[in-house]
Amino acid sequence: MEEEKYIGYIKYEGNLVEDGLMDARKQAQALLGFDSALRHFIGKRAPDFRNLDFEIPVRIRKGSWEALIPETVGGWVQGGLGIVATAYFTKAAQKMAEKDFSDFGITDLFKHAISAIQWFVRIGKHMGDTAIRSFENVQFLEGNTLVAIPNDSGEYLYVPKKMLDLYTSCNPKILEKIAENIEEGRELTIGTIVNGKVEEVAIYAEEKGIFCEEEAEPEEDVLFPELVHGDDVVLEGEVTRENKTSNSMGFKYEEHILTAYPESGSVVRYKPLLFLKCRLYGTVSRLDEKGSIAARRPKLYVSHLEPLESDREEDDLFR
Structure with missing residues:
Protein backbone atom coordinates (compact mmCIF):
# COMPACT_ATOMS: atom_id res chain seq x y z
CA MET A 1 0.00 0.00 0.00
CA GLU A 2 1.44 3.36 -1.06
CA GLU A 3 2.31 5.64 1.84
CA GLU A 4 0.09 8.70 2.08
CA LYS A 5 1.78 12.02 1.40
CA TYR A 6 1.08 15.36 3.05
CA ILE A 7 1.31 19.06 2.19
CA GLY A 8 1.52 20.47 5.71
CA TYR A 9 0.78 20.05 9.38
CA ILE A 10 0.73 21.39 12.88
CA LYS A 11 2.65 19.45 15.50
CA TYR A 12 3.14 19.56 19.25
CA GLU A 13 6.47 18.19 20.45
CA GLY A 14 8.15 17.74 23.80
CA ASN A 15 8.16 15.42 26.77
CA LEU A 16 4.47 16.07 27.48
CA VAL A 17 3.46 14.47 24.16
CA GLU A 18 6.17 11.88 23.57
CA ASP A 19 3.59 9.09 23.47
CA GLY A 20 1.32 11.06 21.12
CA LEU A 21 -1.30 11.66 23.79
CA MET A 22 -2.85 14.98 24.71
CA ASP A 23 -5.93 16.01 26.67
CA ALA A 24 -9.09 15.58 24.55
CA ARG A 25 -10.12 19.20 25.01
CA LYS A 26 -6.68 20.42 24.00
CA GLN A 27 -6.79 18.21 20.90
CA ALA A 28 -10.23 19.55 19.97
CA GLN A 29 -9.06 23.12 20.54
CA ALA A 30 -5.97 22.56 18.36
CA LEU A 31 -8.02 21.13 15.49
CA LEU A 32 -10.65 23.88 15.67
CA GLY A 33 -7.96 26.55 15.79
CA PHE A 34 -6.12 25.02 12.82
CA ASP A 35 -9.40 24.70 10.89
CA SER A 36 -10.32 28.34 11.58
CA ALA A 37 -6.93 29.71 10.51
CA LEU A 38 -6.93 27.62 7.32
CA ARG A 39 -10.43 28.77 6.36
CA HIS A 40 -9.50 32.41 6.98
CA PHE A 41 -6.50 32.37 4.66
CA ILE A 42 -8.27 30.21 2.06
CA GLY A 43 -11.09 32.75 2.05
CA LYS A 44 -8.60 35.57 1.51
CA ARG A 45 -7.24 33.90 -1.62
CA ALA A 46 -10.58 32.53 -2.85
CA PRO A 47 -13.41 34.71 -1.45
CA ASP A 48 -16.14 32.45 -2.86
CA PHE A 49 -15.03 29.78 -0.40
CA ARG A 50 -16.01 31.88 2.62
CA ASN A 51 -19.64 30.84 2.33
CA LEU A 52 -19.03 27.21 1.39
CA ASP A 53 -19.36 24.49 4.03
CA PHE A 54 -16.51 22.16 3.10
CA GLU A 55 -14.69 19.47 5.06
CA ILE A 56 -10.98 19.66 5.86
CA PRO A 57 -9.47 16.17 6.22
CA VAL A 58 -6.84 15.76 8.93
CA ARG A 59 -4.89 12.68 9.96
CA ILE A 60 -3.55 12.49 13.53
CA ARG A 61 -0.17 10.78 13.86
CA LYS A 62 1.60 9.72 17.05
CA GLY A 63 5.22 10.12 18.12
CA SER A 64 4.60 13.69 18.85
CA TRP A 65 1.03 14.95 18.33
CA GLU A 66 0.56 15.83 14.67
CA ALA A 67 -2.40 16.92 12.56
CA LEU A 68 -1.49 16.42 8.91
CA ILE A 69 -3.21 17.69 5.74
CA PRO A 70 -2.97 15.00 3.00
CA GLU A 71 -2.13 15.69 -0.64
CA THR A 72 -5.59 14.30 -1.44
CA VAL A 73 -7.28 17.26 0.29
CA GLY A 74 -8.46 18.55 -3.10
CA GLY A 75 -10.42 15.38 -3.76
CA TRP A 76 -12.00 15.50 -0.30
CA VAL A 77 -13.19 19.08 -0.66
CA GLN A 78 -14.34 18.79 -4.26
CA GLY A 79 -16.07 15.50 -3.51
CA GLY A 80 -17.91 17.04 -0.59
CA LEU A 81 -19.03 20.08 -2.56
CA GLY A 82 -19.67 18.25 -5.81
CA ILE A 83 -20.91 20.44 -8.64
CA VAL A 84 -20.48 23.59 -6.56
CA ALA A 85 -16.71 23.16 -6.38
CA THR A 86 -16.47 22.12 -10.04
CA ALA A 87 -18.38 25.22 -11.13
CA TYR A 88 -16.29 27.45 -8.92
CA PHE A 89 -12.94 26.20 -10.21
CA THR A 90 -14.10 26.33 -13.81
CA LYS A 91 -14.92 29.98 -13.24
CA ALA A 92 -11.65 30.56 -11.39
CA ALA A 93 -9.63 28.98 -14.19
CA GLN A 94 -11.04 31.56 -16.61
CA LYS A 95 -9.72 34.34 -14.35
CA MET A 96 -6.25 32.98 -13.68
CA ALA A 97 -4.51 35.76 -15.57
CA GLU A 98 -6.27 38.65 -13.85
CA LYS A 99 -6.14 37.04 -10.37
CA ASP A 100 -2.65 35.57 -10.68
CA PHE A 101 -4.01 32.06 -10.08
CA SER A 102 -1.44 30.17 -12.12
CA ASP A 103 -1.61 26.40 -11.49
CA PHE A 104 -4.62 27.12 -9.30
CA GLY A 105 -6.45 24.32 -7.51
CA ILE A 106 -7.88 23.27 -4.17
CA THR A 107 -4.63 21.73 -2.97
CA ASP A 108 -2.79 24.93 -3.90
CA LEU A 109 -5.27 26.91 -1.78
CA PHE A 110 -4.36 24.79 1.24
CA LYS A 111 -0.63 25.08 0.57
CA HIS A 112 -0.99 28.84 0.36
CA ALA A 113 -3.01 28.95 3.61
CA ILE A 114 -0.49 26.89 5.57
CA SER A 115 2.33 29.06 4.24
CA ALA A 116 0.38 32.17 5.33
CA ILE A 117 0.11 30.72 8.85
CA GLN A 118 3.87 30.18 8.89
CA TRP A 119 4.52 33.77 7.81
CA PHE A 120 2.13 35.02 10.49
CA VAL A 121 4.28 33.20 13.06
CA ARG A 122 7.57 34.45 11.61
CA ILE A 123 6.41 38.08 11.58
CA GLY A 124 4.85 37.82 15.05
CA LYS A 125 8.05 36.37 16.52
CA HIS A 126 10.17 38.96 14.72
CA MET A 127 8.12 41.89 16.01
CA GLY A 128 7.38 40.37 19.43
CA ASP A 129 3.72 41.43 19.23
CA THR A 130 1.10 40.39 16.65
CA ALA A 131 -0.90 43.57 17.31
CA ILE A 132 1.73 45.69 15.54
CA ARG A 133 0.34 46.69 12.15
CA SER A 134 2.48 49.69 11.28
CA PHE A 135 6.08 49.21 10.19
CA GLU A 136 8.67 51.98 9.98
CA ASN A 137 11.89 52.13 7.93
CA VAL A 138 10.83 49.26 5.68
CA GLN A 139 12.73 48.41 2.52
CA PHE A 140 11.06 47.31 -0.72
CA LEU A 141 13.00 44.86 -2.87
CA GLU A 142 12.63 42.82 -6.05
CA GLY A 143 10.15 45.13 -7.72
CA ASN A 144 8.23 45.76 -4.49
CA THR A 145 7.34 42.07 -4.16
CA LEU A 146 9.56 41.63 -1.09
CA VAL A 147 9.49 43.80 2.04
CA ALA A 148 12.22 44.01 4.68
CA ILE A 149 10.72 44.97 8.05
CA PRO A 150 12.87 45.91 11.06
CA ASN A 151 12.17 45.08 14.69
CA ASP A 152 13.18 46.99 17.81
CA SER A 153 16.63 45.40 17.68
CA GLY A 154 17.26 46.67 14.14
CA GLU A 155 17.07 43.16 12.66
CA TYR A 156 15.31 42.77 9.30
CA LEU A 157 12.91 40.05 8.24
CA TYR A 158 12.33 39.66 4.49
CA VAL A 159 8.66 38.97 3.82
CA PRO A 160 6.79 38.47 0.52
CA LYS A 161 4.54 41.52 0.07
CA LYS A 162 1.43 39.34 -0.36
CA MET A 163 2.11 37.58 2.96
CA LEU A 164 2.66 40.89 4.76
CA ASP A 165 -0.67 42.14 3.40
CA LEU A 166 -2.39 39.03 4.78
CA TYR A 167 -0.70 39.52 8.14
CA THR A 168 -1.78 43.13 8.52
CA SER A 169 -5.40 42.37 7.58
CA CYS A 170 -6.12 39.46 9.93
CA ASN A 171 -7.02 39.09 13.59
CA PRO A 172 -3.87 39.41 15.77
CA LYS A 173 -5.10 36.42 17.81
CA ILE A 174 -5.89 34.17 14.84
CA LEU A 175 -3.60 31.43 16.24
CA GLU A 176 -4.73 31.86 19.84
CA LYS A 177 -6.48 28.48 20.13
CA ILE A 178 -3.49 26.44 18.97
CA ALA A 179 -1.00 28.62 20.86
CA GLU A 180 -2.85 28.20 24.17
CA ASN A 181 -1.77 24.54 24.26
CA ILE A 182 1.91 25.52 24.34
CA GLU A 183 3.77 25.16 27.63
CA GLU A 184 7.11 23.90 28.92
CA GLY A 185 7.40 20.39 27.48
CA ARG A 186 4.98 21.05 24.60
CA GLU A 187 6.06 23.37 21.78
CA LEU A 188 4.18 24.01 18.52
CA THR A 189 5.52 23.55 15.01
CA ILE A 190 3.80 24.48 11.73
CA GLY A 191 5.25 22.74 8.69
CA THR A 192 4.90 22.67 4.93
CA ILE A 193 6.07 19.93 2.57
CA ALA A 205 6.89 28.30 25.55
CA GLU A 206 8.66 31.64 26.08
CA GLU A 207 7.02 32.97 22.87
CA LYS A 208 3.49 31.86 23.72
CA GLY A 209 2.45 35.32 24.97
CA ILE A 210 3.04 36.78 21.51
CA PHE A 211 0.16 34.78 20.06
CA CYS A 212 -2.35 34.49 22.91
CA GLU A 213 -3.28 36.14 26.15
CA GLU A 214 -1.64 34.79 29.27
CA GLU A 215 -3.96 32.52 31.21
CA ALA A 216 -6.25 34.41 33.50
CA GLU A 217 -5.61 33.64 37.14
CA PRO A 218 -8.50 33.31 39.57
CA GLU A 219 -9.04 36.54 41.48
CA GLU A 220 -8.39 36.51 45.19
CA ASP A 221 -10.02 38.91 47.63
CA VAL A 222 -6.82 40.97 47.62
CA LEU A 223 -3.69 39.74 45.90
CA PHE A 224 -0.53 40.50 47.90
CA PRO A 225 -2.18 42.75 50.51
CA GLU A 226 1.29 43.57 51.81
CA LEU A 227 1.89 45.52 48.57
CA VAL A 228 0.26 48.80 49.62
CA HIS A 229 -0.64 51.58 47.20
CA GLY A 230 2.15 54.15 46.95
CA ASP A 231 4.79 51.98 48.63
CA ASP A 232 8.27 51.75 47.15
CA VAL A 233 9.16 48.07 46.77
CA VAL A 234 12.00 45.80 45.74
CA LEU A 235 10.72 42.49 44.32
CA GLU A 236 12.46 39.51 42.74
CA GLY A 237 10.80 37.69 39.86
CA GLU A 238 10.92 37.07 36.13
CA VAL A 239 10.06 39.28 33.15
CA THR A 240 7.58 37.19 31.12
CA ARG A 241 6.58 39.52 28.29
CA GLU A 242 6.83 43.05 26.97
CA ASN A 243 4.14 44.85 25.01
CA LYS A 244 5.21 47.85 22.98
CA THR A 245 1.61 48.85 22.23
CA SER A 246 0.56 49.20 25.88
CA ASN A 247 4.13 50.05 27.03
CA SER A 248 3.89 47.34 29.67
CA MET A 249 5.56 44.11 30.71
CA GLY A 250 4.59 41.02 32.64
CA PHE A 251 6.47 40.39 35.89
CA LYS A 252 6.11 36.95 37.47
CA TYR A 253 6.20 37.36 41.24
CA GLU A 254 5.46 34.40 43.54
CA GLU A 255 3.66 32.49 40.73
CA HIS A 256 1.44 35.44 39.74
CA ILE A 257 1.87 37.66 36.69
CA LEU A 258 1.71 41.34 37.57
CA THR A 259 1.50 44.12 35.00
CA ALA A 260 4.40 46.54 35.24
CA TYR A 261 5.00 49.87 33.50
CA PRO A 262 8.18 51.94 33.19
CA GLU A 263 8.00 55.11 35.26
CA SER A 264 9.38 56.89 32.22
CA GLY A 265 10.41 56.03 28.68
CA SER A 266 9.64 53.01 26.56
CA VAL A 267 9.40 49.40 27.69
CA VAL A 268 11.51 48.44 24.67
CA ARG A 269 14.74 49.12 26.57
CA TYR A 270 13.89 46.23 28.90
CA LYS A 271 13.57 43.71 26.07
CA PRO A 272 17.04 42.16 26.73
CA LEU A 273 15.74 41.11 30.16
CA LEU A 274 12.86 38.99 28.82
CA PHE A 275 12.64 35.61 30.56
CA LEU A 276 15.41 36.49 33.02
CA LYS A 277 15.16 36.57 36.80
CA CYS A 278 15.35 40.20 37.86
CA ARG A 279 15.15 42.47 40.87
CA LEU A 280 12.50 45.13 40.32
CA TYR A 281 12.63 48.53 41.98
CA GLY A 282 9.36 50.41 41.72
CA THR A 283 6.14 51.74 43.19
CA VAL A 284 2.87 49.90 43.87
CA SER A 285 -0.40 51.14 42.39
CA ARG A 286 -3.83 49.97 43.57
CA LEU A 287 -5.81 52.41 41.43
CA ASP A 288 -8.77 50.73 39.77
CA GLU A 289 -10.68 51.73 36.62
CA LYS A 290 -12.76 54.22 38.64
CA GLY A 291 -9.71 55.93 40.07
CA SER A 292 -10.24 54.49 43.54
CA ILE A 293 -7.49 52.81 45.55
CA ALA A 294 -9.34 49.50 45.52
CA ALA A 295 -7.75 47.30 42.86
CA ARG A 296 -7.46 43.68 44.01
CA ARG A 297 -4.41 43.08 41.84
CA PRO A 298 -1.53 45.54 42.19
CA LYS A 299 0.28 47.15 39.30
CA LEU A 300 3.93 48.14 39.40
CA TYR A 301 5.62 51.28 38.12
CA VAL A 302 9.26 50.43 37.50
CA SER A 303 12.17 52.77 38.12
CA HIS A 304 14.88 50.15 37.64
CA LEU A 305 15.26 46.48 36.69
CA GLU A 306 18.38 44.61 37.73
CA PRO A 307 19.08 41.22 36.10
CA LEU A 308 20.05 38.46 38.51
CA GLU A 309 21.22 35.99 35.86
CA SER A 310 24.96 35.39 36.00
CA ASP A 311 25.34 34.43 32.33
CA ARG A 312 24.39 37.84 30.91
CA GLU A 313 26.71 40.79 30.41
CA GLU A 314 23.96 43.40 30.72
CA ASP A 315 23.91 43.36 34.54
CA ASP A 316 24.55 47.09 34.76
CA LEU A 317 22.73 48.10 31.58
CA PHE A 318 19.61 49.47 33.22
CA ARG A 319 21.07 51.12 36.33
Whole structure:
Protein backbone atom coordinates (compact mmCIF):
# COMPACT_ATOMS: atom_id res chain seq x y z
CA MET A 1 0.00 0.00 0.00
CA GLU A 2 1.44 3.36 -1.06
CA GLU A 3 2.31 5.64 1.84
CA GLU A 4 0.09 8.70 2.08
CA LYS A 5 1.78 12.02 1.40
CA TYR A 6 1.08 15.36 3.05
CA ILE A 7 1.31 19.06 2.19
CA GLY A 8 1.52 20.47 5.71
CA TYR A 9 0.78 20.05 9.38
CA ILE A 10 0.73 21.39 12.88
CA LYS A 11 2.65 19.45 15.50
CA TYR A 12 3.14 19.56 19.25
CA GLU A 13 6.47 18.19 20.45
CA GLY A 14 8.15 17.74 23.80
CA ASN A 15 8.16 15.42 26.77
CA LEU A 16 4.47 16.07 27.48
CA VAL A 17 3.46 14.47 24.16
CA GLU A 18 6.17 11.88 23.57
CA ASP A 19 3.59 9.09 23.47
CA GLY A 20 1.32 11.06 21.12
CA LEU A 21 -1.30 11.66 23.79
CA MET A 22 -2.85 14.98 24.71
CA ASP A 23 -5.93 16.01 26.67
CA ALA A 24 -9.09 15.58 24.55
CA ARG A 25 -10.12 19.20 25.01
CA LYS A 26 -6.68 20.42 24.00
CA GLN A 27 -6.79 18.21 20.90
CA ALA A 28 -10.23 19.55 19.97
CA GLN A 29 -9.06 23.12 20.54
CA ALA A 30 -5.97 22.56 18.36
CA LEU A 31 -8.02 21.13 15.49
CA LEU A 32 -10.65 23.88 15.67
CA GLY A 33 -7.96 26.55 15.79
CA PHE A 34 -6.12 25.02 12.82
CA ASP A 35 -9.40 24.70 10.89
CA SER A 36 -10.32 28.34 11.58
CA ALA A 37 -6.93 29.71 10.51
CA LEU A 38 -6.93 27.62 7.32
CA ARG A 39 -10.43 28.77 6.36
CA HIS A 40 -9.50 32.41 6.98
CA PHE A 41 -6.50 32.37 4.66
CA ILE A 42 -8.27 30.21 2.06
CA GLY A 43 -11.09 32.75 2.05
CA LYS A 44 -8.60 35.57 1.51
CA ARG A 45 -7.24 33.90 -1.62
CA ALA A 46 -10.58 32.53 -2.85
CA PRO A 47 -13.41 34.71 -1.45
CA ASP A 48 -16.14 32.45 -2.86
CA PHE A 49 -15.03 29.78 -0.40
CA ARG A 50 -16.01 31.88 2.62
CA ASN A 51 -19.64 30.84 2.33
CA LEU A 52 -19.03 27.21 1.39
CA ASP A 53 -19.36 24.49 4.03
CA PHE A 54 -16.51 22.16 3.10
CA GLU A 55 -14.69 19.47 5.06
CA ILE A 56 -10.98 19.66 5.86
CA PRO A 57 -9.47 16.17 6.22
CA VAL A 58 -6.84 15.76 8.93
CA ARG A 59 -4.89 12.68 9.96
CA ILE A 60 -3.55 12.49 13.53
CA ARG A 61 -0.17 10.78 13.86
CA LYS A 62 1.60 9.72 17.05
CA GLY A 63 5.22 10.12 18.12
CA SER A 64 4.60 13.69 18.85
CA TRP A 65 1.03 14.95 18.33
CA GLU A 66 0.56 15.83 14.67
CA ALA A 67 -2.40 16.92 12.56
CA LEU A 68 -1.49 16.42 8.91
CA ILE A 69 -3.21 17.69 5.74
CA PRO A 70 -2.97 15.00 3.00
CA GLU A 71 -2.13 15.69 -0.64
CA THR A 72 -5.59 14.30 -1.44
CA VAL A 73 -7.28 17.26 0.29
CA GLY A 74 -8.46 18.55 -3.10
CA GLY A 75 -10.42 15.38 -3.76
CA TRP A 76 -12.00 15.50 -0.30
CA VAL A 77 -13.19 19.08 -0.66
CA GLN A 78 -14.34 18.79 -4.26
CA GLY A 79 -16.07 15.50 -3.51
CA GLY A 80 -17.91 17.04 -0.59
CA LEU A 81 -19.03 20.08 -2.56
CA GLY A 82 -19.67 18.25 -5.81
CA ILE A 83 -20.91 20.44 -8.64
CA VAL A 84 -20.48 23.59 -6.56
CA ALA A 85 -16.71 23.16 -6.38
CA THR A 86 -16.47 22.12 -10.04
CA ALA A 87 -18.38 25.22 -11.13
CA TYR A 88 -16.29 27.45 -8.92
CA PHE A 89 -12.94 26.20 -10.21
CA THR A 90 -14.10 26.33 -13.81
CA LYS A 91 -14.92 29.98 -13.24
CA ALA A 92 -11.65 30.56 -11.39
CA ALA A 93 -9.63 28.98 -14.19
CA GLN A 94 -11.04 31.56 -16.61
CA LYS A 95 -9.72 34.34 -14.35
CA MET A 96 -6.25 32.98 -13.68
CA ALA A 97 -4.51 35.76 -15.57
CA GLU A 98 -6.27 38.65 -13.85
CA LYS A 99 -6.14 37.04 -10.37
CA ASP A 100 -2.65 35.57 -10.68
CA PHE A 101 -4.01 32.06 -10.08
CA SER A 102 -1.44 30.17 -12.12
CA ASP A 103 -1.61 26.40 -11.49
CA PHE A 104 -4.62 27.12 -9.30
CA GLY A 105 -6.45 24.32 -7.51
CA ILE A 106 -7.88 23.27 -4.17
CA THR A 107 -4.63 21.73 -2.97
CA ASP A 108 -2.79 24.93 -3.90
CA LEU A 109 -5.27 26.91 -1.78
CA PHE A 110 -4.36 24.79 1.24
CA LYS A 111 -0.63 25.08 0.57
CA HIS A 112 -0.99 28.84 0.36
CA ALA A 113 -3.01 28.95 3.61
CA ILE A 114 -0.49 26.89 5.57
CA SER A 115 2.33 29.06 4.24
CA ALA A 116 0.38 32.17 5.33
CA ILE A 117 0.11 30.72 8.85
CA GLN A 118 3.87 30.18 8.89
CA TRP A 119 4.52 33.77 7.81
CA PHE A 120 2.13 35.02 10.49
CA VAL A 121 4.28 33.20 13.06
CA ARG A 122 7.57 34.45 11.61
CA ILE A 123 6.41 38.08 11.58
CA GLY A 124 4.85 37.82 15.05
CA LYS A 125 8.05 36.37 16.52
CA HIS A 126 10.17 38.96 14.72
CA MET A 127 8.12 41.89 16.01
CA GLY A 128 7.38 40.37 19.43
CA ASP A 129 3.72 41.43 19.23
CA THR A 130 1.10 40.39 16.65
CA ALA A 131 -0.90 43.57 17.31
CA ILE A 132 1.73 45.69 15.54
CA ARG A 133 0.34 46.69 12.15
CA SER A 134 2.48 49.69 11.28
CA PHE A 135 6.08 49.21 10.19
CA GLU A 136 8.67 51.98 9.98
CA ASN A 137 11.89 52.13 7.93
CA VAL A 138 10.83 49.26 5.68
CA GLN A 139 12.73 48.41 2.52
CA PHE A 140 11.06 47.31 -0.72
CA LEU A 141 13.00 44.86 -2.87
CA GLU A 142 12.63 42.82 -6.05
CA GLY A 143 10.15 45.13 -7.72
CA ASN A 144 8.23 45.76 -4.49
CA THR A 145 7.34 42.07 -4.16
CA LEU A 146 9.56 41.63 -1.09
CA VAL A 147 9.49 43.80 2.04
CA ALA A 148 12.22 44.01 4.68
CA ILE A 149 10.72 44.97 8.05
CA PRO A 150 12.87 45.91 11.06
CA ASN A 151 12.17 45.08 14.69
CA ASP A 152 13.18 46.99 17.81
CA SER A 153 16.63 45.40 17.68
CA GLY A 154 17.26 46.67 14.14
CA GLU A 155 17.07 43.16 12.66
CA TYR A 156 15.31 42.77 9.30
CA LEU A 157 12.91 40.05 8.24
CA TYR A 158 12.33 39.66 4.49
CA VAL A 159 8.66 38.97 3.82
CA PRO A 160 6.79 38.47 0.52
CA LYS A 161 4.54 41.52 0.07
CA LYS A 162 1.43 39.34 -0.36
CA MET A 163 2.11 37.58 2.96
CA LEU A 164 2.66 40.89 4.76
CA ASP A 165 -0.67 42.14 3.40
CA LEU A 166 -2.39 39.03 4.78
CA TYR A 167 -0.70 39.52 8.14
CA THR A 168 -1.78 43.13 8.52
CA SER A 169 -5.40 42.37 7.58
CA CYS A 170 -6.12 39.46 9.93
CA ASN A 171 -7.02 39.09 13.59
CA PRO A 172 -3.87 39.41 15.77
CA LYS A 173 -5.10 36.42 17.81
CA ILE A 174 -5.89 34.17 14.84
CA LEU A 175 -3.60 31.43 16.24
CA GLU A 176 -4.73 31.86 19.84
CA LYS A 177 -6.48 28.48 20.13
CA ILE A 178 -3.49 26.44 18.97
CA ALA A 179 -1.00 28.62 20.86
CA GLU A 180 -2.85 28.20 24.17
CA ASN A 181 -1.77 24.54 24.26
CA ILE A 182 1.91 25.52 24.34
CA GLU A 183 3.77 25.16 27.63
CA GLU A 184 7.11 23.90 28.92
CA GLY A 185 7.40 20.39 27.48
CA ARG A 186 4.98 21.05 24.60
CA GLU A 187 6.06 23.37 21.78
CA LEU A 188 4.18 24.01 18.52
CA THR A 189 5.52 23.55 15.01
CA ILE A 190 3.80 24.48 11.73
CA GLY A 191 5.25 22.74 8.69
CA THR A 192 4.90 22.67 4.93
CA ILE A 193 6.07 19.93 2.57
CA VAL A 194 6.88 21.03 -0.98
CA ASN A 195 8.47 18.54 -3.41
CA GLY A 196 9.56 16.44 -0.45
CA LYS A 197 11.26 19.38 1.26
CA VAL A 198 10.06 20.17 4.79
CA GLU A 199 10.02 23.75 6.05
CA GLU A 200 9.06 24.40 9.68
CA VAL A 201 8.52 27.32 12.02
CA ALA A 202 8.12 26.77 15.77
CA ILE A 203 6.59 28.62 18.71
CA TYR A 204 8.28 27.89 22.05
CA ALA A 205 6.89 28.30 25.55
CA GLU A 206 8.66 31.64 26.08
CA GLU A 207 7.02 32.97 22.87
CA LYS A 208 3.49 31.86 23.72
CA GLY A 209 2.45 35.32 24.97
CA ILE A 210 3.04 36.78 21.51
CA PHE A 211 0.16 34.78 20.06
CA CYS A 212 -2.35 34.49 22.91
CA GLU A 213 -3.28 36.14 26.15
CA GLU A 214 -1.64 34.79 29.27
CA GLU A 215 -3.96 32.52 31.21
CA ALA A 216 -6.25 34.41 33.50
CA GLU A 217 -5.61 33.64 37.14
CA PRO A 218 -8.50 33.31 39.57
CA GLU A 219 -9.04 36.54 41.48
CA GLU A 220 -8.39 36.51 45.19
CA ASP A 221 -10.02 38.91 47.63
CA VAL A 222 -6.82 40.97 47.62
CA LEU A 223 -3.69 39.74 45.90
CA PHE A 224 -0.53 40.50 47.90
CA PRO A 225 -2.18 42.75 50.51
CA GLU A 226 1.29 43.57 51.81
CA LEU A 227 1.89 45.52 48.57
CA VAL A 228 0.26 48.80 49.62
CA HIS A 229 -0.64 51.58 47.20
CA GLY A 230 2.15 54.15 46.95
CA ASP A 231 4.79 51.98 48.63
CA ASP A 232 8.27 51.75 47.15
CA VAL A 233 9.16 48.07 46.77
CA VAL A 234 12.00 45.80 45.74
CA LEU A 235 10.72 42.49 44.32
CA GLU A 236 12.46 39.51 42.74
CA GLY A 237 10.80 37.69 39.86
CA GLU A 238 10.92 37.07 36.13
CA VAL A 239 10.06 39.28 33.15
CA THR A 240 7.58 37.19 31.12
CA ARG A 241 6.58 39.52 28.29
CA GLU A 242 6.83 43.05 26.97
CA ASN A 243 4.14 44.85 25.01
CA LYS A 244 5.21 47.85 22.98
CA THR A 245 1.61 48.85 22.23
CA SER A 246 0.56 49.20 25.88
CA ASN A 247 4.13 50.05 27.03
CA SER A 248 3.89 47.34 29.67
CA MET A 249 5.56 44.11 30.71
CA GLY A 250 4.59 41.02 32.64
CA PHE A 251 6.47 40.39 35.89
CA LYS A 252 6.11 36.95 37.47
CA TYR A 253 6.20 37.36 41.24
CA GLU A 254 5.46 34.40 43.54
CA GLU A 255 3.66 32.49 40.73
CA HIS A 256 1.44 35.44 39.74
CA ILE A 257 1.87 37.66 36.69
CA LEU A 258 1.71 41.34 37.57
CA THR A 259 1.50 44.12 35.00
CA ALA A 260 4.40 46.54 35.24
CA TYR A 261 5.00 49.87 33.50
CA PRO A 262 8.18 51.94 33.19
CA GLU A 263 8.00 55.11 35.26
CA SER A 264 9.38 56.89 32.22
CA GLY A 265 10.41 56.03 28.68
CA SER A 266 9.64 53.01 26.56
CA VAL A 267 9.40 49.40 27.69
CA VAL A 268 11.51 48.44 24.67
CA ARG A 269 14.74 49.12 26.57
CA TYR A 270 13.89 46.23 28.90
CA LYS A 271 13.57 43.71 26.07
CA PRO A 272 17.04 42.16 26.73
CA LEU A 273 15.74 41.11 30.16
CA LEU A 274 12.86 38.99 28.82
CA PHE A 275 12.64 35.61 30.56
CA LEU A 276 15.41 36.49 33.02
CA LYS A 277 15.16 36.57 36.80
CA CYS A 278 15.35 40.20 37.86
CA ARG A 279 15.15 42.47 40.87
CA LEU A 280 12.50 45.13 40.32
CA TYR A 281 12.63 48.53 41.98
CA GLY A 282 9.36 50.41 41.72
CA THR A 283 6.14 51.74 43.19
CA VAL A 284 2.87 49.90 43.87
CA SER A 285 -0.40 51.14 42.39
CA ARG A 286 -3.83 49.97 43.57
CA LEU A 287 -5.81 52.41 41.43
CA ASP A 288 -8.77 50.73 39.77
CA GLU A 289 -10.68 51.73 36.62
CA LYS A 290 -12.76 54.22 38.64
CA GLY A 291 -9.71 55.93 40.07
CA SER A 292 -10.24 54.49 43.54
CA ILE A 293 -7.49 52.81 45.55
CA ALA A 294 -9.34 49.50 45.52
CA ALA A 295 -7.75 47.30 42.86
CA ARG A 296 -7.46 43.68 44.01
CA ARG A 297 -4.41 43.08 41.84
CA PRO A 298 -1.53 45.54 42.19
CA LYS A 299 0.28 47.15 39.30
CA LEU A 300 3.93 48.14 39.40
CA TYR A 301 5.62 51.28 38.12
CA VAL A 302 9.26 50.43 37.50
CA SER A 303 12.17 52.77 38.12
CA HIS A 304 14.88 50.15 37.64
CA LEU A 305 15.26 46.48 36.69
CA GLU A 306 18.38 44.61 37.73
CA PRO A 307 19.08 41.22 36.10
CA LEU A 308 20.05 38.46 38.51
CA GLU A 309 21.22 35.99 35.86
CA SER A 310 24.96 35.39 36.00
CA ASP A 311 25.34 34.43 32.33
CA ARG A 312 24.39 37.84 30.91
CA GLU A 313 26.71 40.79 30.41
CA GLU A 314 23.96 43.40 30.72
CA ASP A 315 23.91 43.36 34.54
CA ASP A 316 24.55 47.09 34.76
CA LEU A 317 22.73 48.10 31.58
CA PHE A 318 19.61 49.47 33.22
CA ARG A 319 21.07 51.12 36.33
